[in-house]
Amino acid sequence: MATIKIRAKEKDGVTTVKALMTHPMESGFRKDSKSGGMVPAHFIQEVMCEVGGKMVMNAHWSGGVSKNPYLSFKFDGGKGETLKLTWTDNMGKSDSVEEAIG
């Protein structure tokens, strides 16, 4: 299942990327009301964005980022190129998406 919704738009030489990921982002500090135990941490640790094989942005996150995280950033150029966004969580799961910059 695709877990990433992404939009990348180029205007006046600057590309703005907006991405929305589907992820529980459990910090590991939350109590489970049913069992009384702690809900184990499960969050995205790393989000990486590459354009034309070159890294533009690399984010490291903790469980302090909200559930179903939103991310936006900007970079120079990018017109007509394809960007690749990848996330990896603390359980080793990952997903990536490729999007043509429009």
Next chain:
Amino acid sequence: MNELRRLIIKGSVAAGTLGVAVGAGLLVPTSVLAAWPDKAFGEKKMDDAISTLLGSGEMTESAEINIKAPEIAENGAVVPVTVTATMAGVESITIAAPNNPSPLVASFDLTDGAHGYASTRIKMGKSGDVVAVVKAGGKLYTAKKEVKVTIGGCGG
């Protein structure tokens, strides 16, 4: 048999050299470069977390950093934060919430073409500052903004 033995020895020597090269930092595989800084994220105090992550705790307050966050957040589980840094040569933007159980929330490494801009949504356990630390030209700059939280964010 002997031939095979020679081959195996040769092979292991070659692999050994490669291992040494990686160890010495001559070849830096991206996975090592991008390793998640677990120590910094595990720190309980914001200052410790920042100096562990960025290598220094010396920061200058800067008016060139703008933090956009609500003054009153009704729901601490979702606090939109946008950091814009207008200085030249921004290398990274780090967002922290000193009152959270793990204060370091997110860190964005920005390479050459990227603008000093990062926007995301964070959780805040209780009212307090949102702190942005920007690394530019090898120096650290900081700014903060107070956010009042009416419902804590740890309940998810």
